[in-house]
Amino acid sequence: xxxTTPIPRASSWLAASSLAQRIGSVALFVxxxxxxxxxxxxxxxxxxSAVCVALIQECVNGPxxxxxxxxxxxxxxxxxxxxxxxxxxxxVMGRSRTLDALFDSWLVLLLNLPALVVIVLAYVxxxxxEAAAIGAVAVNKIPNxxxxxxxxxxxxxxxxxxxxxxxxxxxxxxxxxxxxxxLYPYVFAxxxxxxxxxxxxxxxVELLGMSNGxxxxxxxxxxxFDVTRILAYTIAFxxxxxxxEWAIFQPxxxxxxxxxx
Amino acid sequence: MRPALIAHVxxxxxxxxxxAKPHLALAGLSLEIPAGEFVALVxxxxxxKTTFLNIVAGLDRDFAGEVALAPGHEGRPARxxxxxxxxxxxxxxxxxxxxxxxxxxxxxxxxxxxMLQAVGLAGARDLYPPQLSVGMSRRVSIARxxxxxxxxxxxxxxxxxxxxxxxxxxxxxxLKLWHARPTTxxxxxxxxxEALVLADxxxxxxxxxxxxxxxxxxxxARNRRESGAEIERLRDEILRRHRELIGAEAEAATPVE
Numbered sequence: 162x163x164x165t166t167p168i169p170r171a172s173s174w175l176a177a178s179s180l181a182q183r184i185g186s187v188a189l190f191v192x193x194x195x196x197x198x199x200x201x202x203x204x205x206x207x208x209x210s211a212v213c214v215a216l217i218q219e220c221v222n223g224p225x226x227x228x229x230x231x232x233x234x235x236x237x238x239x240x241x242x243x244x245x246x247x248x249x250x251x252x253v254m255g256r257s258r259t260l261d262a263l264f265d266s267w268l269v270l271l272l273n274l275p276a277l278v279v280i281v282l283a284y285v286x287x288x289x290x291e292a293a294a295i296g297a298v299a300v301n302k303i304p305n306x307x308x309x310x311x312x313x314x315x316x317x318x319x320x321x322x323x324x325x326x327x328x329x330x331x332x333x334x335x336x337x338x339x340x341x342x343x344l345y346p347y348v349f350a351x352x353x354x355x356x357x358x359x360x361x362x363x364x365x366v367e368l369l370g371m372s373n374g375x376x377x378x379x380x381x382x383x384x385x386f387d388v389t390r391i392l393a394y395t396i397a398f399x400x401x402x403x404x405x406e407w408a409i410f411q412p413x414x415x416x417x418x419x420x421x422x
Numbered sequence: 423m424r425p426a427l428i429a430h431v432x433x434x435x436x437x438x439x440x441x442a443k444p445h446l447a448l449a450g451l452s453l454e455i456p457a458g459e460f461v462a463l464v465x466x467x468x469x470x471k472t473t474f475l476n477i478v479a480g481l482d483r484d485f486a487g488e489v490a491l492a493p494g495h496e497g498r499p500a501r502x503x504x505x506x507x508x509x510x511x512x513x514x515x516x517x518x519x520x521x522x523x524x525x526x527x528x529x530x531x532x533x534x535x536x537m538l539q540a541v542g543l544a545g546a547r548d549l550y551p552p553q554l555s556v557g558m559s560r561r562v563s564i565a566r567x568x569x570x571x572x573x574x575x576x577x578x579x580x581x582x583x584x585x586x587x588x589x590x591x592x593x594x595x596x597l598k599l600w601h602a603r604p605t606t607x608x609x610x611x612x613x614x615x616e617a618l619v620l621a622d623x624x625x626x627x628x629x630x631x632x633x634x635x636x637x638x639x640x641x642x643a644r645n646r647r648e649s650g651a652e653i654e655r656l657r658d659e660i661l662r663r664h665r666e667l668i669g670a671e672a673e674a675a676t677p678v679e
Contacts, residue, residue: 324504
């Protein structure tokens with residue numbers, strides 16, 4: 162007992178100090194920005210306070226929340242498709258040597274295909290539609306997810322599958338209780354990098370062919386050289402994505418890994 | 423009554439794998455076990471004991487021969503419980519969930535909790551396997567196999583690499599469970615003393631390719647097996663009679679296969 166008591170205290174102290182460090186780091190960034198903006202004194206580098214004011218205005222009176230919502234819906238759709246399809250493809254390729262040999266070069270090709278090419282081709286072939294936009298984003302992420310999950314599927318422990326088979330645990334229960342828990346670390350790795358990739362590509366898709374969403378708005382303000390509003394939209398979006406990471410991904414990951422404690 | 427298990431493995435070969443020669447693991451291994459009998463399969467390391475169990479369990483279908491299990495109650499397919507050499511508990515599921523996994527979803531609770539009680543682990547119900555001691559993990563693994571009310575219980579050296587006291591406790595527990603929930607047992611070991619303490623009958627295997635070289639009923643009454651001297655005398659007798667058959671390997675019992 163005497164050994165275990167200091168540990169929680171130390172870890173909570175560490176957590177508090179890392180939070181303080183984080184806040185300090187952000188404050189430093191804002192300070193540098195403010196000083197630089199004051200020194201330059203141009204509307205092409207607006208001050209942090211000006212951007213903050215614009216952000217509040219756009220939220221309250223402007224269409225920021227509407228466009229943010231549209232973009233988030235596209236991110237969610239593309240992300241879900243990419244994770245589901247990529248996970249399925251990855252598991253199948255990891256389990257079957259034949260299919261892996263057959264489709265490995267396809268994966269390599271897709272992995273090296275520039276996002277822009279996929280988007281342009283999707284718009285050319287399928288028109289400037291919502292489905293083409295979301296599909297193009299998903300296709301950019303699928304090979305990534307598939308490669309990660311293929312690694313996971315290759316690392317599955319045969320001993321557990323044999324146990325499940327000898328006790329006649331059904332297919333669905335085996336997948337849920339025996340296979341998926343071994344793949345969770347890979348799913349989370351793919352989801353993390355997936356979210357980061359998907360939201361950036363969604364903006365490009367919107368900029369190139371949609372008439373709403375954050376990407377569309379940024380293009381609009383780009384034409385007006387309105388850097389203040391571009392930054393306001395960017396900050397709002399980055400904050401939401403970070404919130405998703407904190408409020409959804411991290412708790413889920415902790416929950417999946419609670420047996421390790 | 424039909425034997426619980428009839429197995430004739432004419433041949434089990436491992437094909438040439440990367441860096442390994444093709445290997446003939448079993449050749450002409452025949453075994454019948456009447457319902458309710460506790461059989462110990464004894465043989466040197468590497469003689470194909472685990473291979474044989476995997477064939478009986480239906481995990482390995484790539485062999486020449488037949489395996490027939492007598493159906494269970496009211497003609498349902500035979501249930502096979504398997505206690506592996508390592509406990510093979512899912513570390514991400516609690517003790518309770520590990521056992522419930524092998525049971526039908528409805529009514530699992532009424533089976534798992536009494537089972538945990540029976541192996542003295544009611545208090546560990548909601549722990550995760552990494553939190554258990556080695557002895558406790560083995561208990562859970564045994565409880566899982568008994569929980570399905572198996573028609574045939576396969577045990578693959580379940581007590582290797584444990585300290586002496588733990589092994590004693592686990593053996594007592596196994597016999598207690600078996601008396602309370604009688605079933606047919608096929609228990610693999612390389613330890614002749616262990617086999618003599620537990621089994622009704624010893625089946626001795628040759629070195630690879632494995633086949634049966636001797637089939638010895640254990641006549642010593644169960645209540646007299648406490649005495650190490652009696653077991654020792656029997657063991658010497660069996661070794662003397664079958665030494666030429668099983669070779670010196672059976673003597674040199676290696677702890678890990």
